[in-house]
Every structure is written in C-alpha cells, then in structure tokens.
C-alpha cells in the first residue's frame with residue numbers, strides 16, 4: 001500500500017476475533033443452578049455461598065505429597081505443595097498462591113469480623129481467607145477449605 005493512502009480495512013473475520021478477544025477476560029461464568037448440579041450441595045455451600053467446612057475435618061488437611069492444589073470448582077491451579085505448611089488452625093494452609101493473579105482478595109466484614117476473603121480469580125468461587133500471621137517471608141497464611149480444592153499429585 002502507498003504511504004498516505006487509505007488504511008487497509010481489516011478482514012471481517014479479524015474484527016470478529018478482536019471482539020471475541022476483548023470479551024474473553026479468562027473468567028468462567030456459570031449459573032448458580034449449573035454450579036449446584038456440578039458441585040453437589042456440600043461443595044456448593046462452601047464454594048458458591050462462602051461457607052466454611054468444620055475445622056479438622058477436611059480431606060486435604062494432612063496431605064504431604066508433592067503436587068498442585070487446584071480450584072475445586074474450575075481446576076484453576078492455585079497452590080503448590082511446597083507452599084503448604086502445618087498451621088494447626090484446622091484448615092489446609094499455604095504461605096502464598098502459586099501465582100498471585102490466580103486468586104482474588106476481597107474485604108469480608110461478615111460474622112462481625114474484618115477478614116480478607118480469597119476467591120478463585122477464574123470462576124470467582126470462595127476458597128477461604130488470608131491472614132497476616134504466616135511463617136514465610138510474605139507473612140501471609142492462606143487458610144483454605146479442603147472442599148474448595150482438589151489435589152493433583154505430581155506425576156512420577
């Protein structure tokens with residue numbers, strides 16, 4: 001094309017792609033009815049209604065193997081096994097997420113407390129809370145429900 005000439009018009013398919021790209025913010029949205037059907041009532045109460053499992057009851061509390069903890073609702077990779085530590089608080093605890101962008105932190109003033117809620121950044125499901133008394137250099141303790149997670153052992 002000559003310099004100063006009319007700009008080339010993008011192909012209509014390219015326009016559609018760019019529209020799609022703008023809409024695709026990498027989040028996953030489902031209706032609450034879909035979530036309930038998929039997760040079952042117990043997990044739904046925790047993940048979608050910000051419930052809390054009873055302390056010292058979670059299936060992942062004593063897991064020590066190497067692997068990755070993913071979101072129980074959408075499979076987003078959230079925590080690695082090397083960030084897990086024994087906090088004695090009754091829920092699986094991690095010093096930090098695998099990547100900060102994979103979680104979303106929100107102010108939570110429920111139950112007469114000021115806490116910071118942790119949600120999956122991809123599907124917006126409730127994971128737990130983060131506190132500032134952790135043992136690592138960042139000082140954070142991610143206190144996460146077992147029911148909000150699935151554990152994927154590292155393949156040998």
Ligand code: FE
Nearest residue numbers: 071074120123
């Ligand atoms: Fe998720």
